[in-house]
Amino acid sequence: MSDAHEELEPATWLTAHRALLPASGRALDVACGRGRHALWLAREGFHTTAIDRDARVVAAVNARARADRLPLVAAAMDLETGLVTLGTAYDVVVVVHYLHRPLFPAILAAIRPGGVLVYETFTRAQAARGRPTNPAFLLEPGELRRLVAGLDILDEREGDFEGRMVASVVARQL
Numbered sequence: 001m002s003d004a005h006e007e008l009e010p011a012t013w014l015t016a017h018r019a020l021l022p023a024s025g026r027a028l029d030v031a032c033g034r035g036r037h038a039l040w041l042a043r044e045g046f047h048t049t050a051i052d053r054d055a056r057v058v059a060a061v062n063a064r065a066r067a068d069r070l071p072l073v074a075a076a077m078d079l080e081t082g083l084v085t086l087g088t089a090y091d092v093v094v095v096v097h098y099l100h101r102p103l104f105p106a107i108l109a110a111i112r113p114g115g116v117l118v119y120e121t122f123t124r125a126q127a128a129r130g131r132p133t134n135p136a137f138l139l140e141p142g143e144l145r146r147l148v149a150g151l152d153i154l155d156e157r158e159g160d161f162e163g164r165m166v167a168s169v170v171a172r173q174l
Helices: 003-007 036-043 055-067 101-109 124-129 143-147
Strands: 025-030 046-052 072-076 090-096 111-122 152-161 164-172
Touching (some): 025 036, 036 046, 036 055, 036 072, 036 090, 046 055, 055 072, 101 111, 124 164, 143 152, 143 164
Parallel strands (some): 046 072, 090 111
Antiparallel strands (some): 111 164
């Protein structure tokens, strides 16, 4: 397997919880980066929307989706300025290695009843190991559980996993 392909492998937290996701539907990958989660979701049969602020990255994700004939559309959107609306009709919302606390109401509102949120990002303990170090991008102990209050938590973890200090949750919208 080439290094470029490895970089596009989705997070283990997402793939290990495939059985908790709906069989199909609409998916949203928030702050998609190079699209590894969006591409995986589309390959799994989800009609996928991916958003990221970097227009160059978004263009590359769209090109990859077209080349692979995947049901995926990526769009450039700055998630950290002004009022952001993500819609309300997603069966799956995925956020990995991204934290902007003011976005949580929009993320939670984007999940339709019965839909699932898969979220994983770094905790404060990660700063001692290297990047990221900015507290704005690092969860406090127990914070992710509080941020998804109101959802039914199906699985969660917090600690040292795969060499990173992270908090992770899979939760269903009631």
